């Protein structure tokens with residue numbers, strides 16, 4: 001029997017006799033329990049290692065983080081069948097990742113159901129000036145950021161006297177810097193600790209490994225002291241292995257949400273423009289949106305109401321879709337599809353994964369018993385309109401264990417158990 005794994009958690013324990021799925025995070029620090037729906041066939045206690053796909057929402061107080069998080073969770077509840085959404089913790093939600101290709105495939109195959117891939121969104125509260133020194137429970141929240149794979153930094157670009165603000169006049173640039181400084185200070189702390197340890201080893205004798213590590217850590221230290229983020233240091237993959245155990249906060253990819261007032265949601269305003277200029281300098285994306293409006297759209301249950309509301313605001317779709325799509329891109333992952341009459345589904349893999357590893361996302365047996373994969377490029381599937389037509393036209397490839405899966409591949413695995 002097949003137990004489809006959802007692609008959001010690193011380790012899952014399936015208990016044969018339980019209707020609950022217990023999930024444990026990568027570092028074992030967090031135990032999660034969520035209900036499974038009928039779609040999960042439970043397996044005997046078994047730990048399956050999987051990737052974490054998590055984006056954390058950060059920002060100063062009262063910038064609209066929770067409003068955004070609520071919009072995300074409500075829209076997830078509304079769009080998905082029940083089992084697809086679970087609030088794992090009050091501040092952690094799972095959302096479907098919109099993908100136009102999935103809908104296109106579904107139009108062609110007309111399956112019983114369409115299953116998008118998902119990611120986790122976390123509302124990380126409590127970051128304030130001084131957080132790195134423990135202000136406002138800072139350490140706890142900085143710890144939460146360590147666990148995420150990408151950061152959604154919400155910045156207040158709306159004026160509203162009724163919404164308390166401790167940092168004076170609205171100023172997206174200084175808000176951005178306050179948060180960044182806290183993250184940099186925390187990283188500096190981590191780097192310095194390792195730096196001092198390695199320094200001693202590098203001093204004595206001819207330990208070339210320590211010397212190389214020390215050199216890299218020194219560069220990081222200087223960079224952070226200059227108020228820069230680690231991800232702009234341009235370290236290569238090998239150099240980064242030295243930092244792997246530090247889970248540096250400023251090494252994570254970031255995208256910004258300019259939370260503007262209703263009137264500016266299509267045009268932006270002077271605040272979002274200032275933010276866009278600053279983000280451009282670091283090659284980061286800015287999503288201009290009004291979180292209040294997004295929350296209102298997400299709360300509406302009837303699709304007609306939603307549609308009317310969006311038309312009133314001249315919106316083709318919720319800005320949330322753009323945000324989720326961008327956040328998913330930030331994780332630097334690929335998506336492949338399975339397209340059968342029962343289900344057309346998107347699956348998440350890391351770039352460069354080979355076919356058996358990609359198959360393991362569906363089920364570990366698929367990897368263990370992997371024989372071959374039938375592969376159709378997404379463009380071909382759409383061009384010819386069906387698997388059969390692709391086969392007739394020689395567009396269905398048989399690939400083996402060494403095949404590196406491409407983004408958009410439509411896959412069918414042959415395996416043996």
Ligand SMILES: Nc1nc2c(ncn2[C@@H]2O[C@H](COP(=O)(O)OP(=O)(O)O)[C@@H](O)[C@H]2O)c(=O)[nH]1
Nearest residue numbers: 061062063064065066067158160163290291292
């Ligand atoms: N005017 C306006 N108020 C907003 C907007 N987004 C959030 N708020 C308000 O700002 C306050 C704080 O929002 P919240 O999401 O709790 O902020 P958090 O502290 O960052 O989580 C709430 O009263 C929200 O209604 C917005 O786009 N425009």
Ligand SMILES: [Mg+2]
Nearest residue numbers: 065066067125
């Ligand atoms: Mg909040």
